Amino acid sequence: MKNNSFSQIADAIKHAKSIAFFTHIDPDLDAIGSALSLYFACKNLGKKVTFFSKENFTEIQLMFLENCNVSSSMCDASQFDLFISTDAPAMYRLGDYAEIFNDKNNTIVIDHHINCGLIGRQNYVNTEMSSCSEISYQILRAMKANITPQIATLLYAGLSSDTFSFINTKTNSNSFWTAYKLVKAGADILKVNELQYRRHTKKEVEFKKYLWTNFQIVDDCAYCTIPLKELQAMNGKKSDFDSYSSELVSLKDIHYSFSLAETSKGFFEASFRAKSGYDVRSVAMKFGGGGHIEAAGAKFNAENIQQATNMILDEIKKQKSEKK
Ligand SMILES: [Mn+2]
Incomplete structure (x- = not known):
């Protein structure tokens, strides 16, 4: 699979009017952060956006899903002109929504796992990235999207959790550079840390x-x-x-x-x-x-x-x- 460039993907997103977002089942914070950062950036640009998921979200996940229109019903493909999946390498990881990516729809796959068959019309898959949120950030930059504190917080949450707080071996200079940019953009580190590490029940x-x-x-x-x-x-x-x-x-x-x-x-x-x-x-x-x-x-x-x-x-x- 050949990757599309960030600007090609950014163009496809910018041209879409209504976008459906998907991520893997049992979503972690990187799944949520990588999908919802794009979701909110598109929403802020006036696009019609829906995040599809059938999960029973935990209290912590719900804190990051604030103001997000989550639909647990089936996705009516005729209602959208673009379909984006983040953090998922295989069809089965999309659960009931895999079908959408089976068709030759206008799909984009953004991921950092070794690909296991989930392929979009456009793709950006890079296993060197420590989190999928870092890729979403690059796409938002290519879109010249406004990185609001909410978006920065979502991306930082994904980056922080997928690197296990910057300690796993995938952690690299890009992880720290992205963290730097996100904190500069107003990422709420305190919220992310409190929710992830200081809320043991x-x-x-x-x-x-x-x-x-x-x-x-x-x-x-x-x-x-x-x-x-x-x-x-x-x-x-x-x-x-x-x-x-x-x-x-x-x-x-x-x-x-x-x-x-x-x-x-x-x-x-x-x-x-x-x-x-x-x-x-x-x-x-x-x-x-x-x-x-x-x-x-x-x-x-x-x-x-x-x-x-x-x-x-x-x-x-x-x-x-x-x-x-
Ligand atoms: Mn991930």
């Missing part, structure tokens, strides 16, 4: 307690599993244990980590992390998932949680021995 603490009580280590892999019964007892869902794998990979001498939860009978959701130089994307792909080299996820079926755990441990072991 009692429930989150319960989940952390579970993690640090139940985690296991095998060789250089740390992991934590949550059986369905425990998950229900803690009244938890996927987002509640999302941070487990990130926490575990930060342990000394640990190169791989994963969290694994049984979210319904016989159905498992796994989140993988790796330290720099190690690869969990290829592990996730074995289970029908994907993501980045150092941060990936997958959903799959297994008889029980012990079997699911062993399947992952075996796969990590196998890939390590293949690399030797």
Whole structure:
């Protein structure tokens, strides 16, 4: 796939009158920031804009969705002349909205993952970017759009969360340069930091307690599993244990980590992390998932949680021995 230039994409956006925005299911702040920054810039230019999503947004996500027209109904393609997807590399990541990108509609795909088949009429996919929000920022610059404090805050939230606060190895000079520009434009760092890092609820603490009580280590892999019964007892869902794998990979001498939860009978959701130089994307792909080299996820079926755990441990072991 050949990338279009920022100015080509900016032109397409500027010429559109009504634009539908999409991002991946289970959206993180980079998904929301990269999509909504463009959404609000277009809205400010007087365009008709709709953000399509069927998520049950968390309280924190809703803080970033303020004043956004979110539609959870199907998208009537005849109502829009442009369709933009951000932060999603594969069709299935768009959930019920994938269909739109199947047609030869006027689509734009903006992303920083290794592409897995989601291709627009125009594309800008760059895996060197630490966040998709950085790409959205470049497009807004090419559009000469006014970067309002609200837009800057959305982009900063995406950048800050996808770099794990500027510590993961994708963090580069462009991440800091973009952060500098966004703070200059009025990004509310305090709001982003407070919402992301200083709002731990009692429930989150319960989940952390579970993690640090139940985690296991095998060789250089740390992991934590949550059986369905425990998950229900803690009244938890996927987002509640999302941070487990990130926490575990930060342990000394640990190169791989994963969290694994049984979210319904016989159905498992796994989140993988790796330290720099190690690869969990290829592990996730074995289970029908994907993501980045150092941060990936997958959903799959297994008889029980012990079997699911062993399947992952075996796969990590196998890939390590293949690399030797
Ligand atoms: Mn992202």
